[in-house]
Amino acid sequence: MATAHSKTAARFMISPAVVLLLAWMIVPLAMTIYFSFLRYSLLSPGEETFTGWDNYTYFLTDPAFVAAFTNTIILVVGVLLITVILGIALAILLDQPMWGQGIVRILVIAPFFVMPTVSALVWKNMFMDPVNGLFAHAAKALGLQPFEFLSHAPLASIILIVSWQWLPFATLILLTAMQSLDQEQLEASEMDGASKWSRFYYIVLPHLSRAITVVILIQTIFLLSVFAEILVTTNGGPGTASTNITYLVYAQSLLQFDVGGGSAGGIIAVILANIVAIFLMRMIGKNLEA
Amino acid sequence: MKLFTRALLGVSALALLASPALAETITIATVNNGDMIRMQKLAGEFTAQNPDIELEWVTLEENILRQRVTTDVATKGGQYDVMTIGTYEVPIWGSKGWLVSLNDLPASYDVDDILPAIRGGLTVDGELYAAPFYGESSMVMYRKDLMEKAGLTMPEAPTWEFIGEAARAMTDKDNEIYGACFRGKAGWGENMAFLTAMANSFGAKWFDMDWNPQFTGEAWTETLNFYVNLLNDAGPPGASNNGFNENLSLFQTGKCGMWIDATVAASFVTNPNDSQVADQVGFALAPDTGLGKRGNWLWAWSLAIPAGTEKADAAKKFVAWATSKEYLELVAANEGWANVPPGTRTSLYENPEYAKVPFAKMTLESINSADPQNPTIDPVPYVGVQFVAIPEFQGIATSTGQQFSAALAGSISVEEALQNAQNLTEREMKRSGYIK
Amino acid sequence: MARAVTNQRKLVFTLVAWTIGIAIFFPILWTFLTSFKTEAEGDCIAPLIPVL
Incomplete structure (x- = not known):
């Protein structure tokens, strides 16, 4: 039984861990906020001056900012739609009895272990390249003109690459959820004459909702900061067609060793990510309760 | 047995005392290009000539190298004694006073042998701030x-x-x-x-x-x-x-x-x-x-010495060795003339052995036709x-x-x-x- | 009680799942095969069976 005294002692004992964790989080954040108000370039050290909101207005009025913002949203939503819908389908399929189930599962999960830069290079040079790529060879074999993926549909191509990397994650989480589904419930409904569609819609989907929420939340965190794929394939171009916020921070600030501008861009990215997170939690967060 | 242990301890203590006086370690940051890896392989020759200098290598991919050395030199970090930088950095860093001038290299180095276009790109107000390792156009x-x-x-x-x-x-x-x-x-x-x-x-x-x-x-x-x-x-x-x-x-x-x-x-x-x-x-x-x-x-990967280093003399010895005529001959003897770092010295192109390399002449003419000090037709700042x-x-x-x-x-x-x-x-x- | 699975049903699922699995895995497989090719062979599309 916990007395008031032992509670105090317990709090006192966990305090070092809490303080350490807090410092771990707060100190870098506070320094970033502090830097974001300075005109601070690594290339002219010792000349830091306070500039107020200059770095922020500069970043927000960047001609590429609006494009980068919409691209970020399109990228996140696009990848989420693809991975969640295909992930559900794959999870249901892989849950069925079949020969070689273990091997098929490994095949499906394998892309998750490929590093982003490597997968971007592979897709760019071996598949999407309009001269030597496999898609171009296939198009030519069918007598078609090869499509220039990265020039004419850069964002869609990046969505494809990123979806390929994240589909295994969604499948894996949803598959484990499928395995905890009560088979007898399904059979009972089948005997009551429920169609396949209604069994999916009224039993399977509600059962998966919590897992889907987890997939969406975790993937959103990572998808907001997609960078390597863009750097390797298109460098954010043509124009700003595939520039997202992360890449914009890189191009506008880090390439120039501009610590102040980079910090401001980083803080804006954090704020945007939080806005997205609040919306997400409002929309689907209730699935996590109970 | 006891005596032996004591003797051993004595010897190692002596060795500990003696080693700092004997060897000075310089840290070299360089890019992972073929020519640089080759330099690292051949560096045994340098340490054999200079037993009092030890070399430590930090070999990085181009963009990472640029970030690391820029951060280090700007914050006076002092991690590196020799840095591999390009013709883009040298004029900026030189005019900020971040690099050690190389105007006092020995006469045997023959600085006038360096191709004028490359030398021009590495010079600020008459001070040579980096020695070219290889040049390209x-x-x-x-x-x-x-x-x-x-x-x-x-x-x-x-x-x-x-x-x-x-x-x-x-x-x-x-x-x-x-x-x-x-x-x-x-x-x-x-x-x-x-x-x-x-x-x-x-x-x-x-x-x-x-x-x-x-x-x-x-x-x-x-x-x-x-x-x-x-x-x-x-x-x-x-x-x-x-x-x-x-x-x-x-x-x-x-x-x-x-x-x-x-x-x-x-x-x-x-x-x-x-x-x-x-x-x-x-x-x-x-x-x-x-x-x-x-x-x-015009581009030249070059070796420069950051102004913050305390080992400038040892670093200078190394820079002079790695960009010398003797180094070119050393590479040629070990790996053949086609693998010699190109585009830095006039004497290389006057060498009849090197003239046999099919692209030697065109490389030289291309380098000579570029002028980083006056790059455009109209004057620019x-x-x-x-x-x-x-x-x-x-x-x-x-x-x-x-x-x-x-x-x-x-x-x-x-x-x-x-x-x-x-x-x-x-x-x-x-x-x-x-x-x- | 688990439902008895007919072999025919199982076969259909096996075929579909293997097709999709291999399609998803294909880029990795192709990268692996290309790693055995020379620069020039990398350009042609015929898969190369490595000779050991």
């Missing part, structure tokens, strides 16, 4: 057989007009032969290196003497129109995503008629192990428009052929590069791209305080 590499089939002969010093005509004549899209393979991928070291050098030969410039950007001027309009039209007519599909490596693979698989890129590529495309067209490659100087400047760039040696350039050129690759991909017009480039450069220059 850009030139035209073309397919002799395709040129012949098109009924044309490549002059040694072509004009852009001829390049345009030849590229269109060589192109045979049904058989996947593309006359013009140029860099199109956005980036300050990718399409902007090519376009800035090309623009110089069209009489264009980045800034006037008051640092006002010049993209909306006639010369840039002409340059970009020529580039976009030529690549649309005679370039490979997806040219707006092609950088050095993509074009290299296109050329090696026989899909390019002409490729204008770094002189170091010559050794790759003439190597029969990697290239299907090795025996059909010809070389020519980068094109011009008759205005007096050619469209080739900056140094650098394919770049502008100011700290802001990397960021600005990456953004303008995106605009120009968009123009090439056809998602915006040439006029829009130039107007956007003009606006964003002006914005950045105002913020940085160049334009008052």
